[in-house]
Amino acid sequence: MKESPPVMNSSTEIPSPSCSTGLTTVEYSTLSATEQEKILHLQQAILESIARGGEITALINQLCKLVEQLLPNSVASVMLLDESRELLNVYAAPSVPPEGISQLNGLRPGPGGGSCGNAVFRKEPQFVENTFTDPRWQNLRQLAYDFNLCACWSMPIFSAQGAVIGSFALSSFEHRLPSDFHRKLLEIGASIVGIALERSKTQESLRLFEKVYDGSEEGFMITDLNQRILSVNRAFCKVLGYEPEEVIGETPRKLASGHHDKSFYSAMWESIEVFGHWRGEIWNRRKNGEVFPEWLSVSSVKDATGKTTHYVGIFSDISERKNAEAQIQYLSSHDPLTDLPNRILFKDRLENALAHAERTQSRVALLTVDLDNFKLFNDSLGHAVGDTLLRNVAARLKNCVRATDTVSRQGGDEFLIALAELPDSDTVGTIAQHILDQVAKPLDMEGSPLSLSCSIGIAVYPDDGESYDILLKKASLALYSAKAAGRNACHFFTEQMNSDSLEHLRIAHNLRHAVQRNEFVLHYQPQIDLDSGQLIGAEALIRWNHPTEGLIPPARFISVAEQTGLIVQMGEWALNEACKQAVSWQRSDRPALMVAVNVSAVQFRRGNMEQSIRKAIAASGLDPTLLEIELTESVLLHDMEYMLGLIKRLKEIGITLAIDDFGTGYSSLAYLKRFKADRLKIDQSFVRDMADDPDDAAIVHAIIQMGRTLNLRTIAEGVETAKQVDLLRSLECNEVQGYHFARPMPADAFSRFLDTYRPAVRE
């Protein structure tokens, strides 16, 4: 049995010779005075060693040597059972050569296992006078011969519980039997070894406990039955900041944080009394006053009779874990960019506000806020600037509402606001207008002012709905409507929006079939050169020729087609059809006609525009210089580098480029130059009122000037009156398009128009 050395102290008792094994022992009094004296010397020597605090192996080796001195011509040995309790190994045999030890190791106790094997097997002393002949030495005969071990006397060693753990033996180089004195030596030897090993085990356990107790990361506290602290470990002192002497004698109440009421402690002590333990989270106070969370386990310690004698508390400081949990909790409920609550927390807060509003009969408004053209800023100025803009907007939104309201970021440039406890809907309108004004205030971006705007959709509880989902859906519809109405506006939800959204779904469903059945037609609207009055081209405009509803204008289905992606197929068809048609109009007696085709942003993102255009030209045989594609500014600014490359390649084929709805977007000179646009189409919203509104006239004038500076032609769309024509001419606009000249018409009607058209004679 492998044993760790014990640490013995001077209080360790030398066993009384009569209490060694419980076997019949030699009476001390039967020994002679000299023998008694020798035994006393032996005990004294061992005691001195113990007093010096020697190790157990050294102690047992010394014992062997001392006993050997008392029996000349002999060697002493201690063998112990291994952990399996099946084999004996030499623990100490200071005078036996190593070869002898290796022959002895692994000895199986049994009738032929020599004196030690038999002592352990039979649990009683074995005195073999002649090892060469005795049957008990049958399995060890060779050893006896090799080392001239003529006789061998062995005494079993017992544990405190009475189990045999090994043997103490004296092997003699002469055939002989032990005298009483020798038997006494054996008894004392076996007894000392037994007790020393036992002590060693206890000491080891104690040392282990001490190690755990003092080396532990967890705080330990031991109290008596009255909860007076008896002992605390190092971790306790480290966590709580007390020295042991500051808490010993006190009760754990010294550590109380005041965070728990009486019932908490009563429940805790009830559990300890009934179940013997309590485990849970508790807030305690450090010496410096700081309150911190602990994971505490308190157990009662009972004696052999089951009576509680002590309480042990073990705890760990869980502040860090709690902080990490709080951090995770925060991150999972907040947007990292703006620090605003995210969708999950927003929903929770709104639902609480709704429950409160139901009780107090008040109103709650849900606002969906979306920045106008944010993507343009993000793509053109870079994401770092985009992030700064979002953080600024978040701060402004928070400043527009009360602390009890919630502003949240849903991702991208979308924000949600919950306004709680509102007296009426008018207040919402006022707050929404304030938000529009605040967001529209120029931002200082590293010295350059930057203007943003936003659109807001509003749904109000209980008028528009009673749940988060319904209010969100309705506020989103209202937002959609605000965007469609030209942005920088706030719209309250109306039932009309609901039916519009149902209409949207219906269109999305039918559009798919329309694409399969090819239910589209192109109408063409003439474009006139203002100077000469000549018809120079046509804009191809798609219509849905619905089997039951008749011609449906693009305003009703283009955005749905874009959202569903169907625009890619529809746009490809329009391109092919317009090219074919333009070729069919070509006749020697007619001037060459340009055909302009609208191309949506989605076609650039999802389709292969370059290939589609090349194919349409190849299939129709149209001179590429007679094809113009109309793009809005926003298409060009999305993924600018890619678009620059693509437009460059298309222009190399000869295709021309018109910027549609010019004036409503970014209107930047820089990108017009980079993209080498050919024509600017002045948005009809400016043309419509230019005759009456000097601001619109000024914008039209500025666009025409800008075009001239950059060597671009300008075309005004939506021209309906002669007055507008005159004004545009005076501003030196190049071309015009509008109902004043002709509405968009089917291809055959356009063909007839071509034949009958005569430029108006200018006065």
Ligand SMILES: Nc1nc2c(ncn2[C@@H]2O[C@H](COP(=O)(O)O[C@H]3[C@@H](O)[C@H](n4cnc5c(=O)[nH]c(N)nc54)O[C@@H]3COP(=O)(O)O)[C@@H](O)[C@H]2O)c(=O)[nH]1
């Ligand atoms: N991606 C594609 N978009 C397309 C395609 N065809 C059309 N469209 C887009 O739909 C928008 C609306 O088109 P439509 O209803 O045909 O309106 C055009 C004209 O009918 C209208 N117009 C022309 N003159 C006047 C006028 O004097 N008064 C007045 N009130 N309206 C007039 O303007 C529209 C032409 O606009 P524009 O394209 O900006 O030149 C249309 O704007 C396209 O965006 C398609 O095939 N693909």
